[in-house]
Amino acid sequence: MTNPSAQSTGPQSQSPAEVLKEARRRDSRAKRARVLEAIRSLQQSGDKITHAAVARSAGVSSWLTYADGVREHVEAAIRDQVAPRPSRRDSPAASSNSLRIDLELAREEIRKLRAEREQFQRNAASTSASSSTRSAVQTSRPESENSTRPMPSWRHFSTSRPARSRASPAA
Numbered sequence: 001m002t003n004p005s006a007q008s009t010g011p012q013s014q015s016p017a018e019v020l021k022e023a024r025r026r027d028s029r030a031k032r033a034r035v036l037e038a039i040r041s042l043q044q045s046g047d048k049i050t051h052a053a054v055a056r057s058a059g060v061s062s063w064l065t066y067a068d069g070v071r072e073h074v075e076a077a078i079r080d081q082v083a084p085r086p087s088r089r090d091s092p093a094a095s096s097n098s099l100r101i102d103l104e105l106a107r108e109e110i111r112k113l114r115a116e117r118e119q120f121q122r123n124a125a126s127t128s129a130s131s132s133t134r135s136a137v138q139t140s141r142p143e144s145e146n147s148t149r150p151m152p153s154w155r156h157f158s159t160s161r162p163a164r165s166r167a168s169p170a171a
C-alpha cells in the first residue's frame with residue numbers, strides 16, 4: 001500500500017508553514033507575470049520604460065522590478081526602446097518666401113558688417129596718421145619741452161616692515 005499522506009497534496013496534508021509558502025510562491029508568480037505584461041503593454045504603447053513606470057503599471061512595488069529574474073527583462077526593454085529622433089521629413093519644409101526673407105536678412109547683415117569693418121579701418125588709418133603727426137610735432141620742439149619728468153620711485157612709500165637684524169641664534 002501507498003502512504004495516503006504522500007499522495008495527497010491538498011491543504012489538509014500540508015502544514016500551515018507549507019501553505020503560506022505556497023501562497024507566497026503563487027503571489028510572487030502572479031506579480032512577476034503582471035510585471036512582464038506591463039513591460040509588453042508599455043512597449044506596445046510606446047511609453048518610456050523605466051523601473052518606476054513598470055512597477056506603477058503592474059501595480060507592484062518598484063523593488064520587485066530590481067529582483068533577479070525580473071530586472072533582466074526590464075533592463076532589456078529599457079535598452080531596446082528607441083528614442084524618437086526628429087527627422088527632416090517630420091519638420092515642415094521651408095517655403096520659398098521664408099528662404100527669400102532669410103537670404104535678404106543675411107545680405108543686410110553682411111552689408112552692416114562690411115560698413116563696420118571699413119569704419120574701423122578708417123579709424124585705424126587716422127589714428128596712425130595722427131600719431132605720426134604728433135611725433136613730428138614733438139621732434140620740432142626744443143629738447144626741454146619734449147622731456148618728461150621721471151616718475152617718482154614708489155619704493156620710498158613702501159608699507160613693508162623694516163628689515164630685521166640677523167642675529168646669530170644662541171648656541
